[in-house]
Amino acid sequence: MAEFTSALPDPETMAQFCVAVLAIIVAWDAWWLGRQRMDIPELGELPNGGFAWESNQSQEVSRQWANLLTMGAMMVLPWMLAELSDTPIIWVWIWDILLAIHLISLLIPKRYAITNTHLFADGQRYEWNRLKLARKQPRKRIMLLRKGWGPFGPLPLGGDRNALDRAASLIVTILQEEE
Numbered sequence: 001m002a003e004f005t006s007a008l009p010d011p012e013t014m015a016q017f018c019v020a021v022l023a024i025i026v027a028w029d030a031w032w033l034g035r036q037r038m039d040i041p042e043l044g045e046l047p048n049g050g051f052a053w054e055s056n057q058s059q060e061v062s063r064q065w066a067n068l069l070t071m072g073a074m075m076v077l078p079w080m081l082a083e084l085s086d087t088p089i090i091w092v093w094i095w096d097i098l099l100a101i102h103l104i105s106l107l108i109p110k111r112y113a114i115t116n117t118h119l120f121a122d123g124q125r126y127e128w129n130r131l132k133l134a135r136k137q138p139r140k141r142i143m144l145l146r147k148g149w150g151p152f153g154p155l156p157l158g159g160d161r162n163a164l165d166r167a168a169s170l171i172v173t174i175l176q177e178e179e
Contacts, residue, residue: 011085011086011087011088012087012088012091014087015087015088015091015092015095016091018091018095019091019094019095019098022095022098022099022102023098025102026098026101026102026105029102029105030101030105031123032122032123032124033105033108033110033122033123034123035123036110036111036120036122036123037111039111039113039120039123039125040052040111040112040113040120043111046113046114046115048115048116049116050113050114050115050116050170051113051114051163051166051167051170052111052112052113052114052120053111053112053113053159053160053163053166053167054109054110054111054112054159055109055110055112055158055159055160056109056160057107057108057109059109059140059141059158059159059160060106060107060108060109060110060158061107062140062141062158063140063141063156063157063158064106064107064156067106068103068106068107071099071102071103071106074099075095075096075099075100078092078095078096079092110122110158112157112158112159112167114167114170114171114174116174119131119144119171121155121157126146126155128174128175128178129147129178130146130147130148131144131145131146131147131155131175132144132145132147132175133145133171133172133175134154137168138156140158141156141157141158141159141164142156142157142164142167142168142171143155143156143157144156144157144171
């Protein structure tokens with residue numbers, strides 16, 4: 001048994017590594033969240049026939065509910081494992097603080113835009129040939145899927161019903177032209 005435990009990595013080193021990776025992810029997402037206002041400076045009808053809109057916080061809760069539950073689990077589970085693994089608690093606190101920042105960023109209203117060539121969502125730009133509409137659409141958002149991502153590729157779009165109806169109409173038209 002002693003041989004097995006000596007082969008395990010140092011818990012503090014592993015905690016530092018995990019926290020560093022999470023910090024990079026949180027910073028990366030914050031960068032893209034900040035970019036959305038630069039990429040989508042105006043809302044409404046766009047000159048090229050596109051459309052831009054913004055969600056509100058309650059619409060983001062509806063859009064991100066699964067991610068919010070996942071973040072909650074990711075915040076609780078390390079507390080149960082820290083003592084078993086002899087991980088210093090400071091790393092669990094830092095982990096939770098980073099996840100709390102990320103959780104808050106999920107709730108910030110987002111800007112979306114549709115152009116003839118791209119969808120702008122979450123600060124990112126997606127080419128239409130890389131997207132498809134999910135067969136079953138939720139009532140409170142539009143669900144697109146990223147081709148090739150399998151079950152890890154949902155891309156929900158939030159907003160009020162009028163904005164979503166206008167966006168869905170444009171998306172259907174653009175995706176039919178792509179075929």
